[in-house]
Amino acid sequence: NSKVIQTPRYLVKGQGQKAKMRCIPEKGHPVVFWYQQNKNNEFKFLINFQNQEVLQQIDMTEKRFSAECPSNSPCSLEIQSSEAGDSALYLCASSPGLGGSYEQYFGPGTRLTVL
Amino acid sequence: GDSVTQTEGLVTLTEGLPVKLNCTYQTAYSDVAFFWYVQHLNEAPKLLLRSSTDNKRTEHQGFHATLHKSSSSFHLQKSSVQLSDSALYFCALSDHMGAGNKLTFGIGTRVLVRP
Numbered sequence: 566n567s568k569v570i571q572t573p574r575y576l577v578k579g580q581g582q583k584a585k586m587r588c589i590p591e592k593g594h595p596v597v598f599w600y601q602q603n604k605n606n607e608f609k610f611l612i613n614f615q616n617q618e619v620l621q622q623i624d625m626t627e628k629r630f631s632a633e634c635p636s637n638s639p640c641s642l643e644i645q646s647s648e649a650g651d652s653a654l655y656l657c658a659s660s661p662g663l664g665g666s667y668e669q670y671f672g673p674g675t676r677l678t679v680l
Numbered sequence: 681g682d683s684v685t686q687t688e689g690l691v692t693l694t695e696g697l698p699v700k701l702n703c704t705y706q707t708a709y710s711d712v713a714f715f716w717y718v719q720h721l722n723e724a725p726k727l728l729l730r731s732s733t734d735n736k737r738t739e740h741q742g743f744h745a746t747l748h749k750s751s752s753s754f755h756l757q758k759s760s761v762q763l764s765d766s767a768l769y770f771c772a773l774s775d776h777m778g779a780g781n782k783l784t785f786g787i788g789t790r791v792l793v794r795p
Contacts, residue, residue, distance in 0.1 A: 569724070596781075598782060598783075600783075605787070606768060606787065606788045607785070607787055607788075608770070608772075608783070608785035610782040610783065610784075613782060621782060656724070656725070660781075663781050664776060664781060666713070666732075667781070668727050668730065669727075669783060670727075671717075671724040671725045671726070672724055673722075673723060673724045674724065
């Protein structure tokens, strides 16, 4: 079973408010991914890290979204000004390395509702 | 970019019957890994199967899949479904180009097993 911890499990925000969620990857996993799963169950990759360094991120992430994985602290994903379309399940996954032989282990997600 | 197609949105069947979930893909890359993830209600996605070897059958927990690069397919099958197999099933791929090895998911197939 995955040991990726995500908090909070549920988050409710008004439009324009900040929304911040955290992820503690499995011990020993230097690679962290954030995905957005919408109400139609479609996944969208947002950003990933190797240790503290950003590897890839999509344009959406570069604008209203910010993320970090500081040393010895949980990773975080923050939406600076929430919009209704941001309502989704945000999934964090960690991996012991890069490459197709490495599995991504998912956390249970943070379900964000933007009113 | 990469894409994954799952043609069935919902599969409903009776316990004990076989199931086949279709997955086809498009990618410009040759160094690619393929995955099936299962997501039960309000739970994290969990890896079910993975493969990067052409024409090799992969099995886990009664499910099996064979990557066929000639037809760009990685269909999932089980000979006899159980009630506990009711869940969302996602096919995904990860190419090794660029940084990060992000997953590209299909839209998922919901499997509903009835007694």
